Structures are given as structure tokens and as C-alpha cells.
Amino acid sequence: xxxxxxxxxxxxxxxxxxxxxxxxxxxxxxxxxxxxxxxxxxxxxxxxxxxxxxxxxxxxxxxxxxxxxxxxxxxxxxxxxxxxxxxxxxxxxxxxxxxxxxxxxxxxxxxxxxxxxxxxxxxxxxxxxxxxxxxxxxxxxxxxxxxxxxxxxxxxxxxxxxxxxxxxxxxxxxxxxxxxxxxxxxxxxxxxxxxxxxxxxxxxxxxxxxxxxxxxxxxxxxxxxxxxxxxxxxxxxxxxxxxxxxxxxxxxxxxxxxxxxxxxxxxxxxxxxxxxxxxxxxxxxxxxxxxxxxxxxxxxxxxxxxxxxxxxxxxxxxxxxxxxxxxxxxxxxxxxxx
Amino acid sequence: xxxxxxxxxxxxxxxxxxxxxxxxxxxxxxxxxxxxxxxxxxxxxxxxxxxxxxxxxxxxxxxxxxxxxxxxxxxxxxxxxxxxxxxxxxxxxxxxxxxxxxxxxxxxxxxxxxxxxxxxxxxxxxxxxxxxxxxxxxxxxxxxxxxxxxxxxxxxxxxxxxxxxxxxxxxxxxxxxxxxxxxxxxxxxxxxxxxxxxxxxxxxxxxxxxxxxxxxxxxxxxxxxxxxxxxxxxxxxxxxxxxxxxxxxxxxxxxxxxxxxxxxxxxxxxxxxxxxxxxxxxxxxxxxxxxxxxxxxxxxxxxxxxxxxxxxxxxxxxxxxxxxxxxxxxxxxxxxxxxxxxxxxxxxxxxxxxxxxxxxxxxxxxxxxxxxxxxxxxxxxxxxxxxxxxxxxxxxxxxxxxxx
Ligand SMILES: N[C@@H](CCC(=O)N[C@@H](CS)C(=O)NCC(=O)O)C(=O)O
Numbered sequence: 001x002x003x004x005x006x007x008x009x010x011x012x013x014x015x016x017x018x019x020x021x022x023x024x025x026x027x028x029x030x031x032x033x034x035x036x037x038x039x040x041x042x043x044x045x046x047x048x049x050x051x052x053x054x055x056x057x058x059x060x061x062x063x064x065x066x067x068x069x070x071x072x073x074x075x076x077x078x079x080x081x082x083x084x085x086x087x088x089x090x091x092x093x094x095x096x097x098x099x100x101x102x103x104x105x106x107x108x109x110x111x112x113x114x115x116x117x118x119x120x121x122x123x124x125x126x127x128x129x130x131x132x133x134x135x136x137x138x139x140x141x142x143x144x145x146x147x148x149x150x151x152x153x154x155x156x157x158x159x160x161x162x163x164x165x166x167x168x169x170x171x172x173x174x175x176x177x178x179x180x181x182x183x184x185x186x187x188x189x190x191x192x193x194x195x196x197x198x199x200x201x202x203x204x205x206x207x208x209x210x211x212x213x214x215x216x217x218x219x220x221x222x223x224x225x226x227x228x229x230x231x232x233x234x235x236x237x238x239x240x241x242x243x244x245x246x247x248x249x250x251x252x253x254x255x256x257x258x259x260x261x262x263x264x265x266x267x268x269x270x271x272x273x274x275x276x277x278x279x280x281x282x283x284x285x286x287x288x289x290x291x292x293x294x295x296x297x298x299x300x301x302x303x304x305x306x307x308x309x310x311x312x313x314x315x316x317x318x319x320x321x322x323x324x325x326x327x328x329x330x331x332x333x334x335x336x337x338x
Numbered sequence: 339x340x341x342x343x344x345x346x347x348x349x350x351x352x353x354x355x356x357x358x359x360x361x362x363x364x365x366x367x368x369x370x371x372x373x374x375x376x377x378x379x380x381x382x383x384x385x386x387x388x389x390x391x392x393x394x395x396x397x398x399x400x401x402x403x404x405x406x407x408x409x410x411x412x413x414x415x416x417x418x419x420x421x422x423x424x425x426x427x428x429x430x431x432x433x434x435x436x437x438x439x440x441x442x443x444x445x446x447x448x449x450x451x452x453x454x455x456x457x458x459x460x461x462x463x464x465x466x467x468x469x470x471x472x473x474x475x476x477x478x479x480x481x482x483x484x485x486x487x488x489x490x491x492x493x494x495x496x497x498x499x500x501x502x503x504x505x506x507x508x509x510x511x512x513x514x515x516x517x518x519x520x521x522x523x524x525x526x527x528x529x530x531x532x533x534x535x536x537x538x539x540x541x542x543x544x545x546x547x548x549x550x551x552x553x554x555x556x557x558x559x560x561x562x563x564x565x566x567x568x569x570x571x572x573x574x575x576x577x578x579x580x581x582x583x584x585x586x587x588x589x590x591x592x593x594x595x596x597x598x599x600x601x602x603x604x605x606x607x608x609x610x611x612x613x614x615x616x617x618x619x620x621x622x623x624x625x626x627x628x629x630x631x632x633x634x635x636x637x638x639x640x641x642x643x644x645x646x647x648x649x650x651x652x653x654x655x656x657x658x659x660x661x662x663x664x665x666x667x668x669x670x671x672x673x674x675x676x677x678x679x680x681x682x683x684x685x686x687x688x689x690x691x692x693x694x695x696x697x698x699x700x701x702x703x704x705x706x707x708x709x710x711x712x713x714x715x716x717x718x719x720x721x722x723x724x725x726x727x728x729x730x731x732x733x734x735x736x737x738x739x740x741x742x
Contacts, residue, residue: 083703084699084700084702084703087703087706088702088703088708091392091706091708107704111705111706112706113392113393113394113706133598141598142597143596143597143598143599143601144597144598144599145518145598145599150689150695150699150700150703151699151700151703151704155407155408155700156406156407156418156704158408159406159407159408159418160406160418162408163417163418163419169408170410170518170599171407171408171409171410172410172609172689173410173689173691173695173699173700174689175686175687175689182487182490183490186490186491186495186517187495187496187497187517188490188495188517188518188608189518190598230392230393231392231393
């Protein structure tokens with residue numbers, strides 16, 4: 001049977017088993033491992049390396065939560081999910097947390113009953129085509145065959161965009177990024193559309209990356225962020241403040257390199273609260289005092305994680321843009337640790 | 339009768355429900371039934387409570403919301419503003435299309451291959467054995483993915499047909515085989531084509547009556563008409579004549595490379611073809627085995643008796659062996675049709691938008707109504723399967739041994 005149906009059924013059964021129980025924190029502690037839903041493979045965001053060790057921007061977030069909760073950034077079971085299976089996997093309790101380039105939308109939040117704990121990447125939907133097609137704008141795509149991942153916002157935006165512009169297209173529904181890549185490269189579709197960051201990451205893996213180009217149009221807002229199930233606020237808080245700790249660390253200049261020094265105590269009370277040397281934030285959230293130190297210890301602050309995985313120095317080469325700190329003209333902004 | 343008398347005579351005690359063998363089995367059955375119903379009620383209640391606790395009470399209202407996504411292969415009018423229900427129907431029709439075409443192709447292939455496997459020609463028989471064993475023993479999902487991969491990698495993309503330095507060209511300027519699918523000439527029905535269609539349908543009715551008449555005549559006179567050629571004539575000639583009389587209202591539209599793709603004519607998507615090829619080749623292997631078994635079940639004495647009567651081998655096959663073999667072939671054939679239909683839900687592996695792809699895929703995912711979608715999906719497959727069984731059972735009854 002097909003995986004999605006299977007997952008649907010599992011979800012149905014999971015619902016029967018009463019998966020909506022609160023106390024995810026206790027469950028994770030009891031299991032000794034965090035089950036984190038990631039993508040099936042998108043270099044830079046979540047992909048296993050040659051030794052099967054997962055790495056990437058989203059993966060690091062999973063590891064940071066595991067470090068905060070379990071004290072071990074390797075105590076994560078990565079569950080690859082497709083655009084279609086991810087929500088069922090989360091709703092049914094198969095995973096505790098989903099960090100998979102997932103757009104925060106009204107209906108996912110309100111109707112699908114998920115809590116987005118923040119935004120770790122401000123993105124938008126773009127189009128990639130071969131340069132030799134001679135297309136320079138998305139408005140010239142009338143009649144094109146377009147590869148899209150099913151179960152995504154991409155698919156809905158695309159329908160809206162072509163309808164609004166009075167153009168027709170031939171959608172080719174696809175399950176994973178790898179399949180999309182195969183179809184696109186063999187010319188079975190003219191265009192591949194998904195989040196611009198995903199396009200950049202996908203293009204970086206092409207042998208002839210230069211033969212492909214991203215069209216200038218960005219047709220949607222795609223605030224991507226990690227999410228948890230509704231109904232367990234404590235668990236949601238932990239995920240939210242793990243992300244905020246990474247962001248605040250960058251803002252306050254706490255890096256992986258100077259972490260030990262900062263943890264020894266500084267003259268900045270907010271850094272001290274973050275490091276747990278002052279106040280009792282850790283206790284309030286149900287963790288120990290040093291939780292945020294471990295979070296930053298995994299791979300540094302938000303900026304460091306960004307640079308190492310998808311930043312300008314990598315093959316993917318994304319600039320910070322909207323994802324710069326608010327102090328640098330970006331949108332990345334954490335509420336205060338107080 | 340004797341039992342009833344005994345009960346009437348002795349007085350009835352409650353303990354007899356357990357200790358009296360006359361009542362015991364009934365008692366046990368009732369208790370088991372009650373437990374079963376309690377269990378079912380518990381499951382349903384549990385489901386409803388937990389769905390409510392999740393904040394997603396069971397409801398089918400989402401079916402009337404706008405679906406929001408596009409579907410490439412539509413047998414009925416559909417756009418992204420139509421409802422999820424309509425999207426499900428589009429998917430259902432796609433399922434039925436691939437199941438129907440698949441069953442037809444698989445049957446034709448299966449019968450041919452099954453008969454050929456019994457051939458006296460050693461090479462032919464061996465080749466068929468190899469075919470049957472390879473297809474039967476590899477999971478159908480692999481065949482589907484494999485045929486799609488071959489399709490995409492081997493055939494040229496539409497772009498290859500473009501320009502002066504084109505590396506691919508159309509067959510007879512009418513057929514284009516690309517890795518996005520096959521583009522074939524398609525009919526366009528102009529004014530007056532209604533008449534042609536009506537005549538064509540009437541011809542089919544005519545063939546039926548001609549068949550009856552020819553049979554009656556043969557019974558009466560013993561003369562055999564070349565019915566096949568006459569039927570073919572009845573099928574084609576009147577429609578062709580009317581077509582010309584009406585001034586050729588039906589024209590052919592040829593696919594043409596316009597913009598990104600070929601436009602016009604009939605477009606068979608790569609996903610449909612890959613799925614069809616894999617499903618029918620796979621199922622044909624099973625059908626071939628059923629056919630072989632059916633033919634081998636007819637004792638050789640029948641064939642010998644038929645030739646003793648002077649029947650030629652072809653007629654022996656079609657008048658004596660096959661009608662009897664049918665009785666053995668049909669029951670397994672039904673289950674192969676059911677299998678093919680259910681296996682078509684693997685369509686999702688190649689992005690063919692069947693009902694599993696629309697209702698059980700995108701709709702389920704975009705609305706988060708897992709329970710409802712899966713229940714509807716199961717209901718759909720159940721109804722399709724039961725309908726196939728029903729039709730095939732009716733047919734089976736009509737060919738089975740009539741005991742008078
Ligand atoms: N942000 C969109 C699209 C997410 C999506 O499917 N992204 C793709 C490309 S950026 C991906 O992560 N693919 C990885 C995979 O196939 O597992 C959504 O949440 O619906």
C-alpha cells in the first residue's frame with residue numbers, strides 16, 4: 001500500500017489510541033530520544049551525509065531541542081517525511097516535533113491544530129527553469145509543465161498564481177524533492193517550483209548548476225518554522241524558546257567559541273539569564289538552568305547555524321536577506337529572555 | 339420434531355442454556371455477538387471522543403469547500419475553485435479509467451500468452467514461461483516505478499522536436515512520443531457529427547440483431563455465414579457513408595509543438611501509460627496462468643471427439659474447449675480484476691491522480707481530515723470491487739454448467 005494511505009490509517013489508529021495526550025516532554029524523556037520529522041532529503045536543510053548522519057539547518061534545530069531536553073544532541077530519531085505525510089505523522093504522535101521547511105499558515109495552525117513555534121526562515125515561492133528555455137519571467141510560463149510537491153502550500157499558490165494571471169499549466173504532482181529533481185533534469189517538466197530556498201538548495205546539487213536559473217518572481221510568503229501539536233503548551237514553549245535562544249544568542253553575541261566564557265558569568269544580565277547563571281528561567285520551562293547553553297553548544301547561534309548550512313560560504317549560497325537579525329534590517333527577532 | 343416434543347414436556351431452567359447441548363451453541367453465539375458489538379461500539383466511541391479531543395470532530399463539511407489545487411488529467415470539467423468532492427470524483431473517474439483499460443489489456447494479453455504457453459513450439463512456450471515468472475514474482479510497485487523511470491529517461495523531451503537541429507521527430511507527422519506522454523491525433527466533432535455518432539450506435543444494435551439472425555439461420559439451414567466480415571462491414575460502412583454524406587463533419591486534430599508542449603489531439607500522460615503498462619503486464623501474467631489452467635482442465639477426449647466430428651482445430655478451440663474452459667477461468671479472473679483495480683491505488687508512485695491521489699492524498703493532506711478521507715476512500719474501493727464482482731458473477735452464472 002502507498003505510504004500516505006498507510007500513514008493516514010496509522011493516524012486513524014493513532015487517533016483511536018488517544019495520541020492527543022499532553023506530556024510530550026515526559027514521553028520524550030521516558031523514551032530517551034526525540035522523534036523529529038524532517039524532509040526526505042534537501043541538502044542544507046535536512047539530509048543524511050555519506051555516513052548516514054543527518055545534518056542541515058532544520059536538523060540542527062532538532063538536535064538543539066534534544067540537547068535542551070535530553071542533554072544529548074544525538075538523541076534524535078530523524079523521521080523522513082514527505083510534504084504529504086508530515087502532518088499526519090505529527091498529528092498521530094509518530095513524531096514529537098516537525099522541522100521540515102513548513103510554512104506557517106492559518107489553516108495549518110487553526111484547522112489542522114498545530115502550533116508553529118516561530119519562524120526560522122522567511123521564504124517565498126519561486127520558479128526554476130533551464131536557462132536555454134529563454135524564459136525570463138514567470139508570466140511567460142503559459143502552457144508549461146510544472147513539477148510540484150504534493151501536499152504543500154506550493155501547490156495551492158501555483159493554482160492561484162496561474163489562475164490570477166489567466167495562464168494554463170500542466171501540474172506534475174511529485175512526492176519528494178529527489179523525484180522532482182529527476183523529472184526536472186530529464187526534461188519531463190519545464191519548471192520546478194517550490195520555496196526559493198529549496199530551489200537554491202536543489203540547484204546546488206546539480207552537476208550543471210549554471211545551466212539553471214531562478215526566475216525573479218516570488219509569488220508567495222512562506223514563513224517556514226518548526227511546529228508541534230496543539231494541546232501541549234509546555235512542549236510548545238520548549239520548542240519556541242529553543243529557537244529564541246538560538247536567535248537571542250546571535251543578537252547578544254554568544255557564539256559556540258565564546259560559550260564557556262559567557263557561561264562563566266558576564267556583566268550583561270540578559271546573557272546571564274540565557275546562560276542560566278542568573279534567574280530561574282530553566283526551572284520555569286521545566287528544564288535545568290543550563291539548557292540554553294547546551295542548545296547553543298550544538299552548533300552555535302542562529303547566525304552560525306545559517307552560515308554553516310545554507311549561508312553564502314556554502315554551495316547553496318543564500319544571503320541573510322529577510323533572515324538577518326532585526327538589528328541588521330532583517331525580520332529575525334526574539335522576544336526577550338526575562 | 340422429537341426435540342421439540344422433549345422441550346415441551348420438560349420444564350425449562352436457565353441453567354439449561356449452558357448445560358443443555360440443545361441450547362449451548364445458541365447461547366455461545368449470542369454472547370459472542372454481544373461482545374463483538376460492544377467491542378465495535380467501544381472502538382467507534384473511542385474514535386469519536388478522541389477526534390473531539392483533538393478538536394477535529396468527525397464531519398464531512400470540508401467536502402464542499404474549494405479544493406484549491408489543480409489536477410492534470412480530468413475526465414470532467416474541474417478547476418481549482420471546485421469542491422473537494424468534485425476533485426474526488428475526478429480522481430474516481432481516473433481510477434475507473436485506468437482500471438478499465440488495464441483489465442481490457444490484461445485480459446487480451448493474458449489470453450494470448452496463456453494459450454501461447456501451451457504452444458507446441460518449444461521456444462514460444464519457454465519465452466512465455468519466462469515472461470510469466472518474471473512478472474509474477476516482482477512486486478507490481480517496482481514495475482510501476484520502473485516503467486515510469488524508463489519512460490522519463492529513454493524517450494525524448496518535447497524540446498527535442500524543436501527547431502532545425504531537432505533530435506527527435508514525429509511519427510507520420512501525427513504521433514509524438516515524448517517523456518511527458520504520447521500525443522496522438524484526436525477527433526473533433528463538428529456540426530452534423532451527431533448523425534454519424536447515432537448511425538454508428540445504431541450499427542452496433544444492428545450487429546447484435548444480425549448475430550441473432552445468423553445463428554437462427556445456421557440452426558435452420560446448417561449454413562455458416564462469414565459473420566465476422568459482415569459484422570465489421572455493418573460496424574464501419576454506414577457510419578463512413580453518413581460521414582461523407584454530411585460533408586465530413588468529424589475531422590482529425592493533429593498534435594503540434596506550440597510553446598512548451600505539444601498542443602491539440604489526444605494527450606496520454608506518461609503517468610497513465612506507465613501505470614497502465616505495469617499493471618496490465620503484471621496482471622496478464624496471472625491471467626495467463628488462469629487461462630492455461632482452464633484449458634488444461636478440459637480433457638483431451640473432448641478435442642478428439644470434436645475432430646472425430648470433423649471440426650477444424652480453430653473451431654474446436656472456440657466452440658468446444660474455450661466455452662468449457664471459461665467456467666474454470668472466470669472465478670480467478672474476477673479476483674485478478676479486483677487486484678488490478680486495487681493495485682491501481684499505487685498510481686500515486688508516479689503521480690497519476692487517481693482517487694487515492696486526490697481524496698486520499700492532496701485533499702486529506704490539505705484539510706487534515708484523515709479519518710473521513712480514509713473512510714470515504716475505503717468505501718469507494720469497496721463499492722468498485724463489489725460492482726466488479728457482481729457483474730462478473732452474473733457473467734459467470736450465464737456461462738456455467740447448466741444442470742437441467
Ligand atoms: N513550504 C511549503 C513547501 C515545503 C516543501 O515541500 N519543501 C520542499 C522543497 S523546499 C522540501 O522540503 N522537500 C524535501 C523533501 O522532498 O523531502 C509547505 O510547507 O507546504
